[in-house]
Amino acid sequence: MYFEAVRSERGCVSYLIGCEKTCAAVVVDPLDDQIDRYLALTASRGMRIRYVLDTHTHADHFSAVRDLRDRLGAPSIMHRSSPAPFVDIHAEDGETIIVGELRLNLLHTPGHTRDSMCVILPDRVLTGDTLLLGGCGRTDLPTGDPEALYESLFQRLLRLDGSLLVYPAHNYKNLEPTTLDEQKKTNPRLRKTERSEFVEMMRNLSMAMPDHLTEALRTNQTGGMTVSQIIQEAAERISFMTMTELRRRIDSGEPGVHILDVREVDAYAVGHIPGAVHLPRGQLELRIDSMFPDPTVRILAYCEFGKISTIAAGTLHTMGFLGAIALDGGIRAWKEAGHPLEAAPPAAG
Numbered sequence: 001m002y003f004e005a006v007r008s009e010r011g012c013v014s015y016l017i018g019c020e021k022t023c024a025a026v027v028v029d030p031l032d033d034q035i036d037r038y039l040a041l042t043a044s045r046g047m048r049i050r051y052v053l054d055t056h057t058h059a060d061h062f063s064a065v066r067d068l069r070d071r072l073g074a075p076s077i078m079h080r081s082s083p084a085p086f087v088d089i090h091a092e093d094g095e096t097i098i099v100g101e102l103r104l105n106l107l108h109t110p111g112h113t114r115d116s117m118c119v120i121l122p123d124r125v126l127t128g129d130t131l132l133l134g135g136c137g138r139t140d141l142p143t144g145d146p147e148a149l150y151e152s153l154f155q156r157l158l159r160l161d162g163s164l165l166v167y168p169a170h171n172y173k174n175l176e177p178t179t180l181d182e183q184k185k186t187n188p189r190l191r192k193t194e195r196s197e198f199v200e201m202m203r204n205l206s207m208a209m210p211d212h213l214t215e216a217l218r219t220n221q222t223g224g225m226t227v228s229q230i231i232q233e234a235a236e237r238i239s240f241m242t243m244t245e246l247r248r249r250i251d252s253g254e255p256g257v258h259i260l261d262v263r264e265v266d267a268y269a270v271g272h273i274p275g276a277v278h279l280p281r282g283q284l285e286l287r288i289d290s291m292f293p294d295p296t297v298r299i300l301a302y303c304e305f306g307k308i309s310t311i312a313a314g315t316l317h318t319m320g321f322l323g324a325i326a327l328d329g330g331i332r333a334w335k336e337a338g339h340p341l342e343a344a345p346p347a348a349g
């Protein structure tokens with residue numbers, strides 16, 4: 001069996017599991033910033049990802065399940081109670097996924113979320129966020145339930161073969177996996193074997209909410225795009241200009257581009273890049289044709305930080321302004337670098 005843990009910087013862990021005989025692979029809890037890595041790892045071993053599986057609806061990071069499913073045509077697997085509309089196989093407790101000659105047995109373990117599952121392999125168990133090394137998943141996020149987690153841990157997961165190694169979906173300290181038996185002895189959450197004590201402990205954890213909670217839930221539950229995916233998709237369609245290059249061109253008196261400020265009018269009035277014309281992002285599509293009747297012109301968009309201008313240049317590109325580019329960075333960095341600004345002349349009258 002090929003087995004590789006792929007970590008994100010924030011301690012999320014995904015797993016690539018492959019059958020070496022048939023070259024079929026599955027990726028469990030894929031992360032949206034590791035897609036190229038999964039593809040590279042499987043390609044380098046001559047393997048193909050045949051399934052993508054999320055152990056539960058993640059609230060703390062962006063899942064790559066929908067993206068990988070769409071790119072690879074590989075069915076997505078989640079528990080039957082998952083709300084995501086892009087799930088192809090709605091698995092139930094006790095079912096098995098066959099990957100080449102590997103068998104992945106699924107155990108429904110609600111508690112961290114209603115749709116949490118563990119994935120059992122012959123010598124190990126992928127526990128999602130149901131059981132972590134030295135901890136367990138929190139139960140205070142949407143669909144979390146401490147009573148259900150107690151049942152899932154003590155009545156289900158810990159009744160499996162104690163020699164199974166634990167591979168969780170989070171491993172903040174990069175700990176080595178240990179067995180279920182070892183976790184029973186050392187994991188402080190599992191020492192609370194009384195239901196009421198366990199539930200009370202879980203209710204009183206008062207942990208900080210994860211970053212991007214609502215954005216993660218929105219995208220993971222619906223298959224919609226993250227903000228950074230929207231920016232990335234636009235960035236892949238355009239080229240950029242550095243501030244040094246733009247400054248050089250402005251100083252030469254011939255910028256060779258129409259500089260377009262896409263911020264709000266007040267920000268433009270206070271100070272903008274010399275020679276820039278103004279068209280706010282919100283009115284871009286409606287007013288660009290009257291402002292630039294020639295779609296072959298070179299337009300350089302900029303904004304405060306360089307994100308909205310990237311989306312704006314991507315939109316212009318989509319509209320046929322194939323010469324639309326964006327400033328690499330925003331006017332905030334332009335100012336900090338000591339480049340000149342120009343204020344709008346006072347409105348007439």
Ligand SMILES: [Fe+2]
Nearest residue numbers: 057058059129
């Ligand atoms: Fe989670």
